[in-house]
Amino acid sequence: MLNKRFRVICIDDLITGSLKNLAHIDSEDFKFINHDITEYIKIDEKVDYIFHFASPASPIDYLQLPIQTLKVGALGTHNVLGLAKAKRAIMILASTSEVYGDPKVHPQPEEYWGNVNPVGPRGVYDEAKRYAEAITMAYHRQQGVNTRIVRIFNTYGPRMRKNDGRAIPAFITQALKGKDITVFGDGSQTRSFCYISDMVDGIFRLAQTNYHLPLNIGNPTEMSILELAKKIKSITGSSSKIVFHDLPVDDPTVRRPDTTKAKKILSWQPRVSFEEGMNKTIKWFKENINGEN
Numbered sequence: 071m072l073n074k075r076f077r078v079i080c081i082d083d084l085i086t087g088s089l090k091n092l093a094h095i096d097s098e099d100f101k102f103i104n105h106d107i108t109e110y111i112k113i114d115e116k117v118d119y120i121f122h123f124a125s126p127a128s129p130i131d132y133l134q135l136p137i138q139t140l141k142v143g144a145l146g147t148h149n150v151l152g153l154a155k156a157k158r159a160i161m162i163l164a165s166t167s168e169v170y171g172d173p174k175v176h177p178q179p180e181e182y183w184g185n186v187n188p189v190g191p192r193g194v195y196d197e198a199k200r201y202a203e204a205i206t207m208a209y210h211r212q213q214g215v216n217t218r219i220v221r222i223f224n225t226y227g228p229r230m231r232k233n234d235g236r237a238i239p240a241f242i243t244q245a246l247k248g249k250d251i252t253v254f255g256d257g258s259q260t261r262s263f264c265y266i267s268d269m270v271d272g273i274f275r276l277a278q279t280n281y282h283l284p285l286n287i288g289n290p291t292e293m294s295i296l297e298l299a300k301k302i303k304s305i306t307g308s309s310s311k312i313v314f315h316d317l318p319v320d321d322p323t324v325r326r327p328d329t330t331k332a333k334k335i336l337s338w339q340p341r342v343s344f345e346e347g348m349n350k351t352i353k354w355f356k357e358n359i360n361g362e363n
């Protein structure tokens with residue numbers, strides 16, 4: 071956004087984030103506010119777009135922060151919608167493929183309602199995001215707020231935390247350190263990984279449209295988690311052993327976005343191959359392997 075000459079105000083309470091990720095930004099058009107958006111959000115200036123991405127998003131984070139995860143999806147989204155209404159801003163909600171739960175329809179189109187366990191450990195994230203979608207549509211329909219909903223599928227790239235717990239940062243860190251690569255279950259569960267620049271491009275395009283219903287953005291190239299572990303081991307040239315741990319409760323068995331709508335509405339499709347995205351990500355992890363997190 072900064073390189074498109076927007077002024078950017080970033081609000082984060084740093085519950086899972088780090089100021090280090092902003093260290094490279096040197097611009098008078100950028101302002102950081104340390105604030106928890108479950109409390110009233112006060113912005114004195116004009117706002118055109120609000121990208122509501124606040125939430126723990128890694129399974130280990132939302133398992134450790136279940137109440138915060140529910141509160142930011144519910145109270146936080148409510149505050150953001152109130153701000154969008156007051157400022158007549160466009161509000162873009164970051165939703166998730168987790169709204170589909172452990173899907174019984176594959177790949178997942180936006181019309182699929184999902185298969186979510188509301189009281190399982192992942193339910194705090196899944197239901198918070200489902201509620202966030204519901205309240206976003208309600209503000210759009212009843213109050214005329216100009217909203218968008220992006221359902222983000224698994225995304226990766228530089229600056230993920232090494233101890234974030236998600237498969238890609240976990241496997242890369244383990245491979246680079248020569249530690250065991252921890253595959254959960256038998257590794258036959260699948261995911262489809264999108265490189266960050268493709269995701270940002272899709273979301274920015276969505277912000278420019280007038281499309282209010284949920285839209286999937288993700289890379290449809292699907293692979294099993296065991297395949298992912300083997301690929302990372304091979305690209306890093308690691309001698310790490312692949313070991314098998316228990317599968318987390320309600321871990322989805324398959325996941326792949328149906329991106330027909332994104333292609334049609336946004337003229338968008340992912341351009342970065344798995345190999346290219348992975349090489350860039352591994353390069354960053356190599357350069358930062360000894361820092362904190």
Ligand code: UDP
Nearest residue numbers: 129235236237238240252253254259295321
């Ligand atoms: N996973 C794994 N080992 C790890 C971390 C994750 O096998 O060290 C598995 C996890 O059980 C899931 C998949 O990798 O099946 C993707 O997990 P991630 O946490 O990246 O995101 P999810 O798609 O589950 O939200």
